[in-house]
Amino acid sequence: MGLRDVFQRVSQSPTNPHAAAAPRTFDVADLYRGPVSPADEQTKAPATPLDEKLRQAYFWIVNTAILSPHYDVEFNQGPPQSFVLGDVKSRLTLPSAQSYSSYVLLPLLTFATRRKCLFVGGPGRGKTASAILMGVLSGASVRDVRRAMQHGHPQMTVADLLGNPLPADLVSAQRIEDIRISWRSWLGMRVKIIDEYNRIPTRTQSALLTVMGDNYAEILNHIYECPDSAWFLTANDEQGGGTYQVIEALRDRIDVIVQALAFNPRFLSELLVRIEQSVRPEEVVPRQIIFTDAEVDRLQGEIHGVPLPPEVRRRLEFFASQFEFFEGAAEQFEYKTKDTARLAGVEWAGLTAQDTGRDRLKDLGCQTRNGLSVRVLMTLLVYAKALAYFRGNRIVELDDARQILPFVLRDKLVPDSDAPFFDAPGNAKYRVDRIGWLRQLFDVSCAEYDRLNLDAEDPVAALASEFRQGLDGVTRSDARARLVKIERLIADWSKGRKLYGNLYDDLLSLKYMHQRYTNYLRWLETQ
């Protein structure tokens, strides 16, 4: 047991124990497992399931590498203890189940799903150190990770980022294909780190966008195909401040944003030990928590395979349908969206001032200036699965979606700070606290879902289910009956009901089904 082994201890399995399944089997070999571990035991141990390995990586980072006492991703089994403190009634909750620190959890899930994570926060809070740790988890040496890390700076050129044509070829080549390119080595890394990406000049950002978005780099008609990789970017200011404004397309490629929260001075003694013992966490990452490429491939597959049950999916659908609808944006039904308004470039306040008869305080759609894109929804689903997988759950639970949602939507769902909601008593804080705002938004959406009793009474879901069974064997009279059902439902809804986002999307779904049945009926009549 060497000097640094104290820093290399990995949490004992199971890191998130679940109720044992019966019948059990007992292995007498367990007799020798206990509080004392031989140094080589874990390397000789049979392969750890990947979700367990991921949790061990999490706990090693939380307990040893990053002194992060913030448990902001809360889960409960039974009611948690809750306390109200201070004059403004701040609530402190003590979760009753294993809860996590987003600052470690989100990057790890990003690593496991090979997506893109942005660390934000003031200087010196460990953003870059955390990104380097993720690089080391992929099996690269600390030296390689450091060398491959791209540091944004105002003079950064496309050549700095991607590589250079060989000078000799530039002189002697007769054709552009003959010019060989010296590609930058970071392009081949499985974990790519861009430090201070908001200091990169706009033109270079565009080149970066191609690599981030399409996974290849191009110089002089030569293409470098990058391997699938996880991306970690850092910025001191998520709002795009910094030396250069970050182009919107680049920001849009970022899947999750995590904030480096403040250091708790109570942990100063831990810092002191690091100084005194000259220990750098990234240099003592235990071998047991390093993932091979094949393991990350398998992780991705296993994560994607975690089922998301219809009950959870429906609530996500209901939530997502709240935001895109904008009644005053167009005459034609399909174009009544915030995107129509955005593309027109008309002043936002003028459009929102139109009275639609809806309760602007209760309408969740009124709180945002945009809706959710397909990319965002896909990201949300992937991260919800990843969180469920990380927690050792067989299926995605509503809590997984609820906890992951704010980190995915943080930069994607733009609040309309002029909306009446933010002026309501107690809500001013949500102008600043995006995570809290998004979480309450989802909670309110779920409460409305429950109030409407959509789990039990969802006529559109019933019609869609019928429709998904296919049109084979559907007779002319069946098709007509279904058309009538759709028309009656729409007619029923049109009687004095206000138009909200979820209703708008349901109506578009009904129109879609109506159109498919109409076409089918027309086809039947020609047979």
Add this chain to the structure above:
Amino acid sequence: MSAAVSPTLSAVLRAERHQLNERFAMARVRHPDLDAEAFAGFIRGAVDPLVGAVARTRFERVTDVTLAAYDIALELIGQKLAGRSARTPHVGGAWRRVLPEVAPLVAAAPERMITAVCNASHHLSSTTGARPGAWIDLMARLGGQCTDSSMFLTLGQVAAWRAGMAHFRESALTAADTLPEPLMLAAIEAPKARWSEVRDRLRSDPWYDPAAPNETSATPRVAARVGAFRGFGGLFTEPPTAAIADGQVIVGAGGEWWLLTADVFGATFHRATREEFDRGRGGSVLPEGIVLHGATATVRGRNVSLPEAFDEVTSACASRTTLALTSARTHAILLVALPVA
């Protein structure tokens, strides 16, 4: 510290002073309340005799053994598993009594051997119903007959079962086949017999006692009384009830549920779920031929007198080999050995 230990250990401590001090400092990081006095005491009382025993057999291994023992001792004292503040005396006891007896094996694989003995004794002392003292006695007595560490570890597994870890029964029986026959028979205290025959009887009847082979297994009898009130060191806050699910006895008491494993050598309890208990209760019907009346159980025509506390049974269930009874008057579960066909 070095002045109070043997010259052999003292020499190693002096030679490795720098790295040993560093290790102590790092252990302090991990265990801020690491008791230096307790550690020194353990070095004197446990590590030194072991190093002395190793020096008598393979002197060239003394440094390696000392370094391994030092690290493990730091961990044990740090976790309060040994030393003056230890939560249990058995880990230190196993170190002192077992390890010196197998010094040649420790010399060959110090980390493996010391870790195994410490973990096993901790495992036994933290398992309700197990008898760590019996395990230590048996290993101290027979460990010296082992020719290598693998044999020693297998013997330890059998000894754990013998010391009350009933849940290890099946896998210990399988492991036992790799031990020399005399050693195995000695481990279970069977008089002159063939191991294969003893093993077959052990496999078919959990209440067969190899130390008393003439006791008939054709007679039903009260075999054990297991479990106790939490205030007296047991698990139960109220008198339990029992049910049988998937052939295993599940016990419920005070909103907690336990799987009971029991045989002639002892009984252990393991956390179970309410679902298991409910499933068991739904299907718990006494097999044909077993009747309860007052403080008597009649099993296939033979009467078994039950202790007085069991004259009003609150639950009864039976597996192929065992009848489990509970009563409102006691926190114990009565186990009746059923005749094996």
